[in-house]
Amino acid sequence: MSGKLTGKAREKALAGLKGWSKVKGRDAIEKTFKFKDFNEAFGFMTRVALVAEKMDHHPEWANVYNRLDVVLTTHDADGLSDKDVTLATLMDKWAGKAGKTTKK
Structure with a gap:
């Protein structure tokens, strides 16, 4: 289980994520990815x-x-954790390498 990110560790982790925004009313982050077509989107997923x-x-x-x-949020931690940052970073890397466009 990952612990909930708080304080300076949280600020630093979130500052490194591009295009992700906080979800209103939840301790979570969100992003919209846009691909060339359904096949690319589903392959990425x-x-x-x-x-x-x-x-x-x-x-x-x-x-x-x-x-x-x-x-992304970590239900066991009742909020954002390192797992969310790791997965968000990986998703951004894979979306960027494949030439896919991302937008908020």
């Missing part, structure tokens, strides 16, 4: 799902055609 399962950390997400809306 599949790659992330395999890693998320190994991490025992599962994103909240919704996919419509080429758009993927993601919310």
